[in-house]
Amino acid sequence: MGIPILTDVHTTEEVRAAAQVADVIQIPAFLCRQTDLLMAAGNSGRAVNIKKGQFLAPEDMIHPIEKVASTKNERILVTERGATFGYHNLVVDMRGLPVMRSFGYPVILDATHSVQLPGNDNGKSGGQPQYIFPIVRAGVAVGIDGLFIETHPDPATALSDAASQLPLSRLEELLLQAKAIDSLVKKNGWS
Numbered sequence: 001m002g003i004p005i006l007t008d009v010h011t012t013e014e015v016r017a018a019a020q021v022a023d024v025i026q027i028p029a030f031l032c033r034q035t036d037l038l039m040a041a042g043n044s045g046r047a048v049n050i051k052k053g054q055f056l057a058p059e060d061m062i063h064p065i066e067k068v069a070s071t072k073n074e075r076i077l078v079t080e081r082g083a084t085f086g087y088h089n090l091v092v093d094m095r096g097l098p099v100m101r102s103f104g105y106p107v108i109l110d111a112t113h114s115v116q117l118p119g120n121d122n123g124k125s126g127g128q129p130q131y132i133f134p135i136v137r138a139g140v141a142v143g144i145d146g147l148f149i150e151t152h153p154d155p156a157t158a159l160s161d162a163a164s165q166l167p168l169s170r171l172e173e174l175l176l177q178a179k180a181i182d183s184l185v186k187k188n189g190w191s
Helices: 012-019 035-043 058-069 096-101 129-142 168-187
Strands: 006-008 024-027 047-051 076-080 107-110 116-121 124-127 146-148
Touching (some): 035 047
Parallel strands (some): 006 024, 107 146
16 A cells, blocks of 8 residues: 554664564654664664654754764654643643754654643543644644644544544544645745
C-alpha cells in the first residue's frame, strides 16, 4: 500500500529492530534527552521524529536536534505535545512552534496528546478533547508543518488514550478547517 510507518522506540536495541520495518523512528517525549537513543535513531538512517518533553522549553529542543544531526542524518521532525502546567495539565504555548521551526526542521503539532490531563483519571490520563479543534486551528495559523492526531471510531472504547482522542467522525471536518487556515496563512506569507 505504500503507507509510511512511524513507531516509538525506547531502547537502542529497539531502534535496530524498528529501522528494519519503520520509515520514521519516534523518540517519545520522556526520552527526548537520552543521548544514546537519539544517536542510535540518527545512525539508523531513518527519519527521526523527536517529541518535545513536557518538561522542556522550546529552545531546549535544539540539543536533541543537534545530537541527531551530528550523525549526518538531516531527516528530523520535531513534535510539540504540550508543556506541563501545574499538576494534571498540559498547555501548548503557540510561541514555541515558531521557535522550534527556526531550527530549520519541520514542526509537527500533536493535537491529541496536547489535551491530555496526565494522571487525572484514577492513575491514568484524562483528557479535554473539546480543545482539539481550537489547538489545531491555532497551531496551523502559527505555521506548523504537520499534525499528529489520534482518532478512533468510538474513543471511549479505545485501548489507549481514550480520553484525548478525536472521534473519527469529526476528522474530516477538522482537516478541512486546518487546510483552509493553512492555505490562508501560506497565501498571505504569514508563516
